[in-house]
Amino acid sequence: MDPRVTALVPAFDAPFFQAGLAGYSDAAMRIIARRHGCPYCVTEALLDRTLLAGGRGFDKADLGELHDNVPGGEADHPLAGQIMGSEPREMAVAALKMIEQKKRSDKEYRLLAYGDAAPAMIPVRGAAGAAGGLDATEGLGDTGDACGVAEESCDPLDYEDGAAAGEGAGSELDGVRDGAGGDDTAGRFEVIDVNLACPVKKIASKARGGHWLTEPAGAIRILEAVREMLPASVPCTVKLRRAFDDTPEMAANFDRIIAAAFDMGYAWATVHARTVMQKYVGPSRWDLLRDIVKRHTKRPIFGSGDVWEAADIIRMMAYTGCSGVSVARGCIGNPWIFRQARDLLAGRPALAPTIAEQREVLHEHFRLSLAVTRRFRHGEEATSRMMRKFAIRFAAHHPQSDEVRRRFIAVSTADAWRNVLDTYYAKET
Template structure:
């Protein structure tokens, strides 16, 4: 909150829609026509009528400028992550703009909530954020449901494969640090803890990931629990 206000980042622009529109126009002009430009914003800066008007003004402008769609997170900036993402304002937005592509965001923790949010609001689509950290299978599960089948949980082998792939990608990101492997093992601990939720022995595996501090310890957890 402090940073976005001080440095005029992200949600700050919901307080200054004319400036936001200026930026969006510049982006739309700079990007080749064939490439869609999309916008992501919270549902308002706060719950005052003035900020509601700002949101609507900016939201309409996005489509007038030629943005392909807007994704709206159902929390205000002021709310940070406190309290739920409200779906009613998203539903009202869809009801008022039936011909526009509108995406929603907020509190999608499992695959069923994707369909619940779309069912309730009528949104074109939803964006999955914290709910896919440690659960990349949520997208596969959504496709399975769309095809009319029951979603499957990932097998142990699939979980291991993704843990290893995630580790390798993190290692590449940390390549320029003093001890890339140690750094990556430490970074991956928090993801391991999230991934553990899919394991049949979730509590035990979670505890093991909590103690990971070195590459050897990371490998030991995989060797012991993901075979």
């Protein structure tokens, strides 16, 4: 493990982490990943405006939902909060708000961001609204179909035999349920990650995410504003695509931005080796990632793109020389990838999960998801719908994967969920 990373985040003790995955990487998914050896997680991207708006009615704003980005208690650390936006000052204050977690009132943060022009409420849906939000399915590429389960509503669940399933989730979710943690770290983020990677289109001709790679001066202003706003003790990191497109001009922009980030003290960068224009089509160019790693040695670089199994983590590091790997689509319905990576790094074989292990995770992921969702929305309904997209991925590990997948897709109640587990996951096959 790169000692420059552990020096800043001691518990980040293995060269891989769970990426931000809009629509997936909530506290439940993160806790399951951590139980399987994932040393560090990033939230999905959250818009600066969403964070600053705060309050009722804004907690389901256009990019991610605030509760998906709330630290999931003591078991959900170390954790980076990822922010994305268009205005340096908004980004900086949003980052501060994430780090401080309720230290000031929403109004104070808005004053800090907008001064006297602070709006009482920022029309998140209007200004940077749903049309511009990151559609989770947009990022799915060839996996989109697999997760594209119709979002029809379901009957409320009565999981755990009528008990309030969230209550049974244990103290690890205290931070989620109460909005604050049981200890000093539970309710906060250790790191702030700036998103300069998201390929979703510009909003009202303002850049954000990966579109900043076309405007390096603006990207650098954002990075500076965020770094300057936060205490020096809080590491800042940046997520980038390898360029906006394949022109030499855009490659030069990337080099300028990442060099500036490292010069101003960003702790490390994660580089998704596809262009913004590529979205998720075509390969992640590990050869170009290798060149980037050679050119920018001042700080650690983590690689991203086309990491589907544990061996890919080792392969990417060996081929590109990167300090570590961001695991994204490869860990949806596959938390074992982290355990397997630890085993491979230690010279042990990477073992596939047994049926009993799969059952345990399916049961636990549902239970934790219910604990996450029940405080914020119609928990049972949401959990039932939400779990299908995971379950069909989990089904891939089962010897009768097609049949199990079909059964999971049809699940709309807790009983049906339990029934699939009892039918297919009761014994090793």
